[in-house]
Amino acid sequence: xxxxxxxxxxxxxxxxxxxxxxxxxxxxxxxxxxxxxxxxxxxxxxxxxxxxxxxxxxxxxxxxxxxxxxxxxxxxxxxxxxxxxxxxxxxxxxxxxxxxxxxxxxxxxxxxxxxxxxxxxxxxxxxxxxxxxxxxxxxxxxxxxxxxxxxxxxxxxxxxxxxxxxxxxxxxxxxxxxxxxxxxxxxxxxxxxxxxxxxxxxxxxxxxxxxxxxxxxxxxxxxxxxxxxxxxxxxxxxxxxxxxxxxxxxxxxxxxxxxxxxxxxxxxxxxxxxxxxxxxxxxxxxxxxxxxxxxxxxxxxxxxxxxxxxxxxxxxxxxxxxxxxxxxxxxxxxxxxxxxxxxxxxxxxxxxxxxxxxxxxxxxxxxxxxxxxxxxxxxxxxxxxxxxxxxxxxxxxxxxxxxxxxxxxxxxxxxxxxxxxxxxxxxxxxxxxxxxxxxxxxxxxxxxxxxxxxxxxxxxxxxxxxxxxxxxxxxxxxxxxxxxxxxxxxxxxxxxxxxxxxxxxxxxxxxxxxxxxxxxxxxxxxxxxxxxxxxxxxxxxxxxxxxxxxxxxxxxxxxxxxxxxxxxxxxxxxxxxxxxxxxxxxxxxxxxxxxxxxxxxxxxxxxxxxxxxxxxxxxxxxxxxxxxxxxxxxxxxxxxxxxxxxxxxxxxxxxxxxxxxxxxxxxxxxxxxxxxxxxxxxxxxxxxxxxxxxxx
Amino acid sequence: xxxxxxxxxxxxxxxxxxxxxxxxxxxxxxxxxxxxxxxxxxxxxxxxxxxxxxxxxxxxxxxxxxxxxxxxxxxxxxxxxxxxxxxxxxxxxxxxxxxxxxxxxxxxxxxxxxxxxxxxxxxxxxxxxxxxxxxxxxxxxxxxx
Numbered sequence: 001x002x003x004x005x006x007x008x009x010x011x012x013x014x015x016x017x018x019x020x021x022x023x024x025x026x027x028x029x030x031x032x033x034x035x036x037x038x039x040x041x042x043x044x045x046x047x048x049x050x051x052x053x054x055x056x057x058x059x060x061x062x063x064x065x066x067x068x069x070x071x072x073x074x075x076x077x078x079x080x081x082x083x084x085x086x087x088x089x090x091x092x093x094x095x096x097x098x099x100x101x102x103x104x105x106x107x108x109x110x111x112x113x114x115x116x117x118x119x120x121x122x123x124x125x126x127x128x129x130x131x132x133x134x135x136x137x138x139x140x141x142x143x144x145x146x147x148x149x150x151x152x153x154x155x156x157x158x159x160x161x162x163x164x165x166x167x168x169x170x171x172x173x174x175x176x177x178x179x180x181x182x183x184x185x186x187x188x189x190x191x192x193x194x195x196x197x198x199x200x201x202x203x204x205x206x207x208x209x210x211x212x213x214x215x216x217x218x219x220x221x222x223x224x225x226x227x228x229x230x231x232x233x234x235x236x237x238x239x240x241x242x243x244x245x246x247x248x249x250x251x252x253x254x255x256x257x258x259x260x261x262x263x264x265x266x267x268x269x270x271x272x273x274x275x276x277x278x279x280x281x282x283x284x285x286x287x288x289x290x291x292x293x294x295x296x297x298x299x300x301x302x303x304x305x306x307x308x309x310x311x312x313x314x315x316x317x318x319x320x321x322x323x324x325x326x327x328x329x330x331x332x333x334x335x336x337x338x339x340x341x342x343x344x345x346x347x348x349x350x351x352x353x354x355x356x357x358x359x360x361x362x363x364x365x366x367x368x369x370x371x372x373x374x375x376x377x378x379x380x381x382x383x384x385x386x387x388x389x390x391x392x393x394x395x396x397x398x399x400x401x402x403x404x405x406x407x408x409x410x411x412x413x414x415x416x417x418x419x420x421x422x423x424x425x426x427x428x429x430x431x432x433x434x435x436x437x438x439x440x441x442x443x444x445x446x447x448x449x450x451x452x453x454x455x456x457x458x459x460x461x462x463x464x465x466x467x468x469x470x471x472x473x474x475x476x477x478x479x480x481x482x483x484x485x486x487x488x489x490x491x492x493x494x495x496x497x498x499x500x501x502x503x504x505x506x507x508x509x510x511x512x513x514x515x516x517x518x519x520x521x522x523x524x525x526x527x528x529x530x531x532x533x534x535x536x537x538x539x540x541x542x543x544x545x546x547x548x549x550x551x552x553x554x555x556x557x558x559x560x561x562x563x564x565x566x567x568x569x570x571x572x573x574x575x576x577x578x579x580x581x582x583x584x585x586x587x588x589x590x591x592x593x594x595x596x597x598x599x600x601x602x603x604x605x606x607x608x609x610x611x612x613x614x615x616x617x618x619x620x621x622x623x624x625x626x627x628x629x630x631x632x633x634x635x636x637x638x639x640x641x642x643x644x645x646x647x648x649x650x651x652x653x654x655x656x657x658x659x660x661x662x663x664x665x666x667x668x669x670x671x672x673x674x675x676x677x678x679x680x681x682x683x684x685x686x687x688x689x690x691x692x693x694x695x696x
Numbered sequence: 697x698x699x700x701x702x703x704x705x706x707x708x709x710x711x712x713x714x715x716x717x718x719x720x721x722x723x724x725x726x727x728x729x730x731x732x733x734x735x736x737x738x739x740x741x742x743x744x745x746x747x748x749x750x751x752x753x754x755x756x757x758x759x760x761x762x763x764x765x766x767x768x769x770x771x772x773x774x775x776x777x778x779x780x781x782x783x784x785x786x787x788x789x790x791x792x793x794x795x796x797x798x799x800x801x802x803x804x805x806x807x808x809x810x811x812x813x814x815x816x817x818x819x820x821x822x823x824x825x826x827x828x829x830x831x832x833x834x835x836x837x838x839x840x841x
Contacts, residue, residue: 266728312729319761320725320733328745328763356733363717363736429733439731461728469728476750476762478796624764624797 002234004065004568009040010111010133012126014220015055015118019133024112031565031573032064032112033079034095034533035585040115041081041093042588042683048595052083052091052212053195053219055119061106061185061225062113064536068104068233069293070241071564072248073269073541076291078103078185078208079533082116083596085196085212086347088410088434090602092455093592095533096208098185098200099291100309102227103536105183109229120221125149125186127157128227129169130176138223143189145343146201150184153226157182169230176230186224187214188345194395195219196408201345205299205309205338206291209347210435210456236570244563251547251556252295263548264479265470268461269541269556270549273297279315280307281331296541307335312540314338317351318388321359325383337388344392349457350409353429353436354391357413358382360427366418367401373416375401410434426608432457439464441609442643443625445512445653446520450528452603453521453657455593460528461539463520466546467505471637472626483546483553485628485635495545496523497558498576507627507640513649518656523579529589530582531561584678587661587670591683594692600654600668605645613642664694671696700782700811705822708815710779714738721773727761735763740778741812743770747805750798767791767800783811 009022022040030036037060042048045058059082066074076099084094106113109130123138136156141149158181161167169176183202191198195215200208217223235241249255253272260272273288273296280286286300289309299311307315318337319330326333341348359382361367368379377400381387394402404412413419413428422428429437431448435457441448444467450458466488474481483491493502496519503516504523511517531537544555558575565573590598625641658665662674671694675684687693703711720736723746727733737743748763768791775784790803 316727316730316761320735323745324735324742328748352730352733360717360736363720363738365717426734437731465728472726473750473762476764476796477798 001236001570003570004069004233004235006107006110006112006231006233008111009036009113009115010128011044011115011117012133012225013118014116014120014124014135014222017120017124017135022115030585031530031534031581032067033062033077033536034081034529035581036060036113036534037062037079037081037095038585038588038592040113042592044115044117045083048083048093048592049597050083052085052216054083055220057083057216057219059116059213059216059220060113061116063103063106063111064534065568066535066564067292068107069235069564069568070245071293071568072245072252072295073291073293073538074536074564075293076100076104077536077538078106078202079536080200080208080211080213082213082216084210085198085215086210086350086408086434087455088408090597091196091212092433092596092598093589094211094455096200096211096213097533097536098202098206098208099294099538100183100202100206101292102183102185102202102206104292105180105227105229107229107233108231109227110231111227114225116217116220116222119219123221123223125153125224125226126222127153127182128225128229129157129182130229130231138221141223146186146188146345147204147343149186149224150203153184153186153224154181157226157228169228178228178230180228182226182228184224184226186345187217187222188343189396190218191215191345192218193398194344194346194406196411197346197350197395197406199345199347201342203309205307205311205314205342207314207342207345207348209313209349210459212347214345233568235568237567240567241564244560244567247563248295248556248560251544251549251560254295256549261548263482264474264477265481265546266465266473267548268465269296269544270547271296271298279319279330280335282329284335291538294538294541296538298540302335306332307338310335310338310342313348313352314341317341317348317355321355321383321387323383324359333383333385333388336385340385340388340392344396346392346395349436349438353409354405357422357428373401377401408434409436420607424607424611426612431605431609439468440625441605442613442645443507443627443640444468445507445517445645446524448605448609448645449517449521449653449657450524452605453654454525454589458524458528459539460524460532462524462527462543462545463505467507468625468627470546471628472624475626475637475639476624481637482548485637487553488546488628489630489635491546491552491554495543495554495557498579499523503630505628506630508629508631508638509640509643511630513646513653515656515660517653518660521657522583522660525586526579526582528582529585530578534582534585535561535565535578537561584680587675587678588680588683590663590670591675591680591687594669594687595690598668600658600666603654603668610645610647610650613644664696667692667694669694699786699807700814703780703811703815703818705818707780708818708822711740711783711811711815712819715777719777721765721770721777723763723765725761725763737765740774740808744805744808744812747801747808749802764797767797767804770804780811783807 011020027036030039050056062079081095124135125138127134191214196212198214285303288297289299289301290297322334367373394400432452438457439447489502499519504520543557547555629638655665672684720738723735725733771788
């Protein structure tokens, strides 16, 4: 029996156009995904201070032992890491993640991951068919969009056979036969022109959007990586896996389709499938679409093909403008704009910030023809796909204001003399590191703290769905949540291993500056770094704290995560073991940022976080905001809207966090003792060599 | 049944106008995917369209987003910015009745829709009586008065 690993990592040396094999066993202690990718990066990237566009930068594209198995809401995710281009003012070492079938196909082809080093002498795409790896000319593909590129590569690899028909991959049937198209990861047309905004796109709507990895690919003259495999994934204990899958089904809609729950609130694993969270216009029919092995099936395929496989922010960058222009309704403009964005291969999250900011700049008379920010873009069409098309084209072709935006949103704002002013007022929704505002440091403080201590918006909804969305939706509808604040505190105390502290979910004015928020932040970071980014459990389904199908509303966390992992690997990793490994990975990443120049003095939010409460209507990000609070000796749900962060108190929280980690509170740098305890002596050596080791 | 008296032509023009950016009503669109995004609503018609029922935020009908305005702030805005004290009072009565936002918004939306319909009818009647003045001149005059 196997252990979920294919056993090999593919090292692509683009400079010499050669492929090498790295034995996975060397990195198995990191399990997979981000941990394995960061460890590979550490070994392969000799100078971690280079720019993202430097040929010495290394990008790793990683699967997990669970990829390609039937483990739910995990096996279709792929993790990408390397020095990015999006971070501001410093483009940090960073990560991104996408769904679909790429990681599964990688495993079926016999690879656990890919490490891309160097720079190709000319545009290439990489063709992986099982163990055979070739470098193909990409000159004719370079200007094509992401969908056109994939169609060309599919036709090339399958030699034009019809979809679903059997095809022999190499000479003779022993070389493998498949009905499948290859899984292709590609960049948009001439992505080097809009590098910090450029995504990696796979199939119709799966994208690694954050980080600017599309620009990194372009800088390496790498248009795409195509993978087709005919193998399988051997696991240690198939019976345990099947039992675990059937167990998980009882926590999912799939196990209760005939009698679904009536729970009011935002659901993860237990949510019904399909329809891409209803961002299609009325009349569009769709069926659920899932990443490989997923029980949640959050995406859709539509009857008209528009908006296929996109989800979440892919739509939301344009839905508000569409609705505002069309009487409050989502029209076909949203899906059309979404498809355009996917075809260009641009980061939807950044575009949400751009359009929010633009709506204010237009209304203020700052942006428009002959205005302070002069543009010929069809401002009158804001909310229609014509505007989206013109905006995206201007960025892709570096014309009009697109020439500035193509260098990055905060960079454009700086050039236009508005960055400071508009992040102080909050109309430019960037809270940290140049990334678009998502959830708010003023209210869900652990989200903001984890993001500012890291390198990007954490995009971790673990606490957000049960602690914010569910009580808020109930409060807005005048309903009593199925789970009281007191019961919620008990559930979280039980599940928040290894800390088991209910005060981690106290969002009172005191709670957000307490040891509780420090532990909550650490939990999110360790869980994120390991269970989500390394084992690759999907953020849209895990962690499963509260589940209406579970006993006493208790979800599968922390029992579920190791159950599937151990069934595959045959190991006996506990949830707590995983959290400790997450801490190790987090500290390794931290060391890379320190080498890049990180210091605690930089870990400060933009001005509106501290100075603008929500109720002024300028940022309005937190109206209303109902969360659990512990006040006067009891738990209750309460709106914390209108709050700002207190600078001094927040600096105190930072100090508490550094001390909690064993870092130097003066600098935020890890100490040798801390790193050695985690088994990272080599990392400590490297920091010491750079004069950046924290003082105990 | 109508609870509001018929506005004059001048009042109707004010009610239907677009206010300046600096006077816009702050609003929030909540989305699980995007967090909370600010909106600035500048006409009563936009506000009416923005207010969408949230009763159907349930697992079978996964609404993508919730549209929120502060009901008390809305009533105040209508009184002080839009300049319609009668509508402001009607909205204020709803806003302070102690119910949850999701329950109030049906009534908020209904009252606003009624005011919009009244005002539009007044404009149409005005255009019918004074065809030579059926363009936007009255609206411009009222809006700047």
